[in-house]
Amino acid sequence: MLAVALFFIACAAYWWWRHKNVKATEPPDLPGGWPIVGHLPRLLTDSCTLWNLLSNDVHQEISGLGGVARVTIGPRTVYLITDPEDSLTVAASCMEKDPYYNFAKPWLGHGLVTAKYEIWKNHRKLLNPAFSQILLDTFMGVFNSQSRKLVNYLENEGEKCYFDHSIHIRHNALETICMTALGVDFTDSNLNSKYVQALELVLKTLIERFLKFWLHSNKTFAWSNLKKKQDSCLSILHNVSNTVLQKRKFQINQNMNADKKGIPGTKFKPFIDLLLELSYKKEVFSDKEIRDHVDTILVAGHDTTANVLTFTMTLLGSYPEVQEKVFAEIQEVLGGNRDVKKEHLTRLVYLEAVLKESMRFFTIVPVIARRLKEDIKLKNCTLSANMTCITFLFGIHKHPIWGEDVNEFKPERWLAPDCPKAFAAFGLGKRNCIGKTYAMMSMKTTLAHVVRRFRIKADHTKMRVQAGAMLKAVAGHHVSIEKRT
Template sequence: MYKVITDPQDALTASNQCPKKHYAFDLAKVWMGEGLILSSGDIWKRHRKLLSPAFTLPIIHSFLDVFNSQAKKLASSMEKHAGKGLFDPFMYLKLNALETFSENYTMPAGSYCVIFPMAATHLDPTWGPEPDKFRPGRWLHGDFRNSKEYAPFGLGKRACIGRTYAMISMKVTLSHFLRHYRVKADMSHLKLNFDFLLKPISGHDIMVTDPDDALTVANTCLHKHFIYDYVRTWLGNGLLTSSGEFWQRHRKLLNPAFTVPVIHNFLSIFNHMAKQLVSELEVHVEQGPFEISPYLRIISFQTFSRTAFGIADDSVKEFAEKYMESSDQVMNMVVYRFQNFLLHSDLIFRLTGLKKKQDHLIKKLDDMANQVIERKKAEMKTANEKKANEWSTTNTRYKPFMSLLLELKNDDTLTDKEIKEEVDTAIVAGFDTTSNCLTCLLVLLGTYPEVQEKMYEEIVEVLGPDRDIEKDDIKRLVYTEAVIKEALRVLPIGPALLRYVDRDVKLKNYTMRADSQVVILARGTHRSPIFGDDVEAFRPERWLDPSVTAVGNNAFYGFSLGKRSCIVFDVINYLYNLIFLRIQ
């Protein structure tokens, strides 16, 4: 409990009888150790006695030459601002200073007290009428120099050892300053607050909204923000969470699984799954509003299982439901931990019991991921790879993501642990992102029926009433692609990119210092003037304007930005087109 003191006599009593510092000062001991400001007890008494001779009046008088010299230097350095309006003098004054060098209550032991000079003792009736007014004349009538009501440099035995030094230094500085300048200021709108500021241990995040700066950050800062550490217990060092050379190596190895020619071979799967979704939704026609997201999540998971893992049997749906239930709980715990700064501590996180629950869920997810891996290994071992890998009406062969991983394992390029981590990452990033995007897109289409109608007309014109989409049709669905891009601009599935700054990075008007955290805000870049005056509006037609498409790439990142952009962007984009073609 805190004891707040405003009475001058109580303030003096507390200052003299409570020389030990508040525990908050312990936070600065890693910097200043047991200096006079932070030390207590015998250490403080001994040091104070030893250092007092350095701050006697005769010693301070010997500093007058230094005070005069520095005051003149201050006046000279501020000359360039004379007559040019308001400016902030704080840095000049700071550099100049650096260069110059209770009656009705008993406080129980073990408590803390706070003395408020500005809000209380300095407003005591001792100062006469209007104590809150700035009136220097009050000092010409009476002697307040040793008053217990006056505590600008502390009070009692632990008062500032350098208070006389500070007073004389300020007198000299002002004597030179006011002989050169007249000051204009207005305190009528100045509000003085006394706040306890909780500063994150990790420091403040740098927010970036400028498109060019965003691209610079995305391509230069390839290390992930510390929040990804909370997911690493589950996903390990997969593409989503890894950094540096490890990430570069894995990205290069996995790129062949997501090239456009490979994705073209997924079209038969995309068509099949889109038609399955339409069939499942048919029971809700004319039945009123219903929750569509569970359908989208399941179909996205099944589609990803077929394309990435080559698994096409009915067991996928049951597997998907169990996996999604556990993964949702883990992700909710990650978000909860990030929002509660106390849980950032691994020790506290373990003590709450949340760590045990998280470990149990991750064990379930690991077991399911291992089932997928072992099943695929068995299929490849028994020479059933063709059956497992080919799901195409044209019998076109392709190599699923899982097959590529296991081939890299056989070549000793990847370890079992690395394969498992990439499988977990692929599942999470593959199905959840897709289903969430589809949900947002459908909400927007329902909100803007004119856009839905125009999109429908284009689809029928290109494909007719029920033909499957082929690779040559994709580029003809111009307005459909514009709708998808505009939906991702207005409702970005990844509202922010979070990165760690491992070295100084120069932006347009700011230099990010090494060892800081940076956040690229999609809402900022997606509302850049590049997109026109109506950036808040959902208007797909803006993507048909060549001037926007020519310069808008930096300002738009539906699936991340720069070198670390989403590896499955083309897969998801194709899937969107297919599903919307069927739903329309």
């Protein structure tokens, strides 16, 4: 009993000492912190309540403190930023991911999302050509055929009854990333479903570990049930990436034997072929690194676009006048039932505004985190080296610079000459999303096909959203469709 009392007294004394020694240039503390546990009691809740808390109260409190604040989770203090200008300063000065991303290393290893800066800067340079416009244009055929397939699946749901469109979209997006960047046909619906389920669980384990600070250490985590759960999901996810790799290697070997030309294609090769070529010819990537990159592209290349499409269709269903404007534009640019061509995409200006507004309204990668290598001077304070800085991308999108209608869904704002240049959905600075052009091209193609065929109905005000590495709709996002005549 005495030992427990002494432990708590020591913790309280340490907490008091740490707070007394905070530099005057540091950002202010978020209100509501407790001795020893800090803000943890506020944050330790289910993921839907957490999202409501972060996107409303916490966001407003940080804004009231000037857009930067300190939050304490048990023994760790981290910075939270919502100010657009300060967020850019941090992104430009620091490209090292925070150790929090290490939680995903057993899954994604040294893939681009989780790699340490030293590895990342070489790999990103080598892999950038796999996302060049010239190569992405060659994917338009797959984007169209996959969109037509999705339309048929939606049609099978029948008219006028509400259903969960996210399931079809997710499976379709997973197939699409496999058929494009990863060069394999992945229509094995059993493996596809297992992947989607395991992914859902792994993303949940990551957020649970983040909130339970006693599981941050690999040693305590190793003994937890959460680790057991994570391991069984990871074996499914890795089985899929290994299958994809084996399939592609087999195809390449067959091509090599047939025409002795090596990996097919021109200078610009799809992601997986570029990886394999660099590892065969220049021995740049180890087998493990290749798998890490494939795992990363598998998840980043489909779960993101699937979520944005889910939210966007729900929003279109909730705003019929916006939907009719999108339809009118599609009719004007495409007419009839033609495939979308690359030259059509630039002309779908209003559709692009709708997608950007949807990503502003529901920022599906809600936060990013950096480890600060050096002190960083911001407008009103200085962040200290060796600390964690979490940027609320959704907070940037809800900043007062967007105007009084910040909380309204208004695609027209993107067409106004004075629209703020603070779009952060694809991240900030040089370590931003490598797949942003791929994403916009595939999402525009999908929506063009869907809106051309159906009139969507939905009510986004009923939607329940959960926080996590990725923002997801968990209820109230269902839509109904009616075939256009």
